Amino acid sequence: MSRLERIVRYPVKGLRGQPLDGARLEDARGLAYDRALAIETGSAPEADGWAARETFYHLARDTQLIRYAARVDETADGPTAVLEPPDAEPISVRLAESYREGDLAAASARVAEMLPGGRLRPPRLTMPGVALWDWPHATLSLINLDTIDELSERAGRDLDPRRFRANLYVSGLGAWAELGLVGRRIRIGDVLLEVIQPTDRCRATTVDPRTGDTELNLPALLAGRLGHMFCGVYVRVVGAGRVEVGSPVSVESTTGVRPAAAERRWPRRAYVAATVRESDEVTSFWLRDPLGFAADALPGQHLRIHPEGDPSSPLWRCYTISAVEGDAYRISVKRDGAVSSLLHDGVAEDETLIVSGPFGEVTLDDDSLPVLLVSAGIGLTPTVAMLRSLGASEREVRVVHVDRGEPPAGLWREVESALDRLPRGSAVRYDTTVGRPGPDAIAGVVREFSAEPLAYVCGPAGFYDDVRDALLGAGLDAASIRHEVFFSPSTAERTEPKPPPRPGPFSVRFAASDDADSYGSWDAERGSLLDVGESLGLPMPSGCRAGVCGSCALRVPEGSTAYVTDPSVPAPDGTVLLCSAVPTSDVTIDLAR
Known part of the structure; x- marks a missing residue:
């Protein structure tokens, strides 16, 4: 029996959540007051409606937030948000419109005493009237506790599910079953939900909610052991109703619809339509892609295969797509190692495999050259x-x-x-x-x-x-x-950085294409090059903040750098992963991609 084990809302973005016994869910909305408030850093223009998380204090960057809690209470004056700072009196904000503006101003003054501000102004507590989820249309996040159990085996320790900051925690689906639900509908209690995308994991998951320690690099664990950085899914309400802890969970649709924003890097369960023995050593597998990316595959691209097996070792590999027909790909696999043997011996027709892709830049050019x-x-x-x-x-x-x-x-x-x-x-x-x-x-x-x-x-x-x-x-x-080079990320799981090779100070120039350069300074207390850029209020690209996703890779045309946290995935040629690097001289960062 699959069931709902826990419901949590997060009244203030980035702060600890509030467990609930039950909740009413309305169409196209999340939990009432979930991410209703946030703390602006003062490094970007004031938010008007939904804004990206870089505008606000958030746990991926500001790990001290794990020490702050938030809840919403029903009082005589209506709903009241209560922030609980460590070692300080609670901060209350009455959410009724007649009280809100004054309470937010008073609360912001308290927050400014506790948190540093940005280059534009002090931090302030804001309630823009829309929920400040990481994705504007991802109304609820869901974690499969069976997946967390399996991931705990890979980590060699029990992982507190609260690391993943979900709204709904379910059990009984089977590990990684949620990756097969994208585009499909599930029912929890009276509520009908549509699964819209898997959840890409960032540095926020490195923070242990019990201690605040960042001793385990979850993005690196996911990338190294599984070959992707996704855990959990986002869902939205398409049929209103009530959910309670203990409500049953059922899958309502057997086939899905490709979400409009679907990305080929999303891991999903592909159906094994046929296997063909090509030789004593080579077997081909025809895979039907539930998100329909087969039709978009270019000759020369590859799939990443993520088979399920021994959790103590990495089990994923890249295989070139040897054929495409309609909505199906073919990979032809030579028995040569643990993953290929697992595919040969353990995967049969009518089963599923977790795949992602297609990937690859080395494809057949569409021109007349020989x-x-x-x-x-x-x-x-x-x-x-x-x-x-x-x-x-x-x-x-x-x-x-x-x-x-x-x-x-x-x-x-x-x-x-x-x-x-x-x-x-x-x-x-x-x-x-x-x-x-x-x-x-x-x-x-x-x-x-x-x-x-x-x-x-x-x-x-x-x-x-x-x-x-x-x-x-x-x-x-x-x-x-x-020529395409396939790589396997390392299985590094720790985030303790090495000391910077040189203490600085060094100047850091961020070169913009419009000549509006920005200048900052780095020393051993300033963190990474990414931290320096963000402290200047620059729109720095970032994702996992753990040396895995590659989002922060930028060129450093002048000066030298060093990694204080070894990246799990190599940066593209000529670039540096800013989240893991520090300068060893005066440097210039090219903001133009």
Whole structure:
């Protein structure tokens, strides 16, 4: 039996919540008084209606907020919000319109004594008349307690579900079942809810609600062990009613509708429509995507697969999409390691797999240039996808494939069939037990083209290095050689930063495209480069604040930096993750992306 275990509202954004026994939920609204108030930092213009969380004090940046509580009481003067600062008298704000303005002013004066203000003005308590959720239309957040139990196993400790600051906590669904509910409807008590998106997790989850410690990097744990940063879902009310602790939870719709704001990075449960044995070592899996992103996949892109298994080790990998048909993708997996063995032995037709994507920038260009496709082993999969997409194109196409013995029979037949449709296509295959192509052989293939080709190379790192050197030696420009590198984030779970290599002070220049540069100063007490930018009131891009999501990656064209928290995911070439970095000299940050 799935049931509702806990209801919590958060009257003041970022502060501790207020448990409820039950609540009335209205269409398109959340819990009454949830995120009704917030504390503006004074570093941005005053909010008029809904505003992004950077406008306000929030737990991802301001971890001291975990020491503050808030509740709404029903009093003789109507509803009253009560803030409970640590070691200070409570602060009351009567929410009835006749009292509100004066009470907010008095409360803001108290808040200004406790919290530092921004460059524009002191902090102030505000109630703009709309709920200040992190997403403007995400009215309620829901956490699956079965997922938290499984995540606790991965963390090696019991995780307090309050870390995730949900409104509704449910049990009995099964771990990660909520990822299969996006676009579908569920019923809790009398209320009908639509699941609109999974919840992307940030640094707020590192804060232990019992102690305020930030000893566990939850975003890094999610990214390293699971390959994504989502836990829980957002829902909205589409059928009003009442919920109580203990209310039953049921799934009302068996199929979903793709939300308008759906993103391909969202993890979701894809249906295994078919499995095909391509060879003794390679099996293909046809997956139907519930969010319909298969039709958008480009030849050369890949899926990230997140199978469920041993919680003590990372279990996710990237697999190139070898074919797309309608709403289905195909991945062709060689048995080579824990994840591929799990797929071969533990995944059958009519089951589901958690997937995300498609990802990847190295895709077949849609133009008339000749194409050289060079692959080794299971690196044949992007070659198959690209050949399928070419159809009967007039482009010159050459395939060079290297394998230990025979390539996967089914996939190679597709290569031959695709080349038959290409009037200017041909292939050469090498068996590495006999010999592999050297620089002269690669140069000979390049000379067959009437113009310089685009070369797509897929195979192990050493193979790519050898082929790239041969292509450069044959006269190809480096920009004409394409290769995608799959990476696996580290499993780092701690957030204790290293001491900065140099104490400073250093000047930090934030260069804007409109020449309206901003200048700040950093020393060992100022935190990260991201903290410096935010202290200046700049609209700094950020997400997890834990070196995982890559949102804060910006160029540093002048000066040097160092990481005091090792990123879990490498920053794009030429950029630095500001949330984890400090300067080691005077620096310039390029705000233009």
